Amino acid sequence: MTTLRYQQQSFELKAGQSVLDCLAGHGVPVPHSCRAGVCQTCLMRATAGNPPAASQAGLKDSLKLANYFLACVCEPKTDLTVALPDDAQSSIHAIVRKLELLNHDIMRVELETSLPLYYRAGQFINLVHDSIHVRSYSIASVPRLDKHIQLHVRRLPQGRVSGWIHEELQIGQNIEIRGPAGDCIYVPGKSEQALLLIGTGSGLAPLYGILRDALDRGHSGPIRLFHGSRDLHGLYLIDELRELERRFPNFAYYPCLSGANVPPGYTSGRVHEAALRETPALKGWRVFLCGHPDMVKITRKKAFLAGASMQDIQADAFNVSHA
């Protein structure tokens, strides 16, 4: 008999029954669509036990390594404890160690966790304000380089959580976080591969982490970072990125401004247009897209049409909830 565990409940899996069917049969809502192991809507994660290889077919390597699987085609022969991607790890405590404005509306938040948190730059954590208000923030820090977990929090108009972070959060305060999750990360092993990083606003956070992770691991292929905003005060970390550009000949930094006033040393135009203008042929490149959902969606298609393989396009769209 095979046992399926979800949260504090245990269910018996019938022969030939999928994890999705078993959970749905017990009233556990799991998002799903194709029921054929293709659409990946029913992505879940095994927190104990091993999902069968067939339930991981088609997933990116980084997800496979993290024991993600597709519930609709997962028929485990041995016991499995599963979680939805966003409740994979229960929350842990973190202490706010640093708060620093990076520009007029983006705050660098540094957190020290009570227990060691194993994460990769570019993943995200969920920051818990209260039981209803939980927000995802990308991780800008690299475990080997940075003492604390670093987030870049953009203040949104009427943003419940971002407003709290910008106005009320204090150094030394104890907060609750969940995660990490996400697979928008630098995968070592192809150090000659060319990397294209495109981000808007605080979408720089994961890219800044991925960039430094790659450089620190001795990535030898070209790395191009395009960070865009409308005007100059929307950009940040400019000096540090220019310094990295001087130190690493394979790294090029393109601060892009879509507004009318473009000083020397800055690239004119919208960030994804500038990136594809400078890098029109993307065959063999690995592409990271972070920030505004429309930019991510458009650029994903354009990067693919420019020759990047679908498996080599990592996208992290910052969807904004208005609660």
Next chain:
Amino acid sequence: MTDKPSLAAWYDEKYGKKPAPSLFEQLGGEAAVNAAVDIFYRKVLNDERINRFFEDVDMDKQAAKQKAFLTMAFGGPHHYTGLDMRRGHARLVEQGLDDSHFDAVVENLAATLTELGVPAGLIGQVAAIAESTRNDVLGR
């Protein structure tokens, strides 16, 4: 004296004749589908004759559909029925999907396989499987 053919014949005699590999196996199975889906989908999106039928759709879902289609055309395991084909394309037929568009897709499929170095005989078999869905896809 044993050379390879006679050894194969000896094994055939000993264990029974090995079944001929299926089309899907000859093409390289799921790995071949994965190699083809990128090239094929890019060709389709770049093809002015048909890309309007593929616009405004979620790229992940669209790629998954292309993969399912290629698996079927490669003779691989699939669960499509003629009815699925009809339902899945009914909206596109309303938008004007016709034989010329179907031909263009088959053309892109063949060009993809040529690019991957697949022998002409196998390409013909794949095209024949794709062809067998024509009337269902076009709702006839």
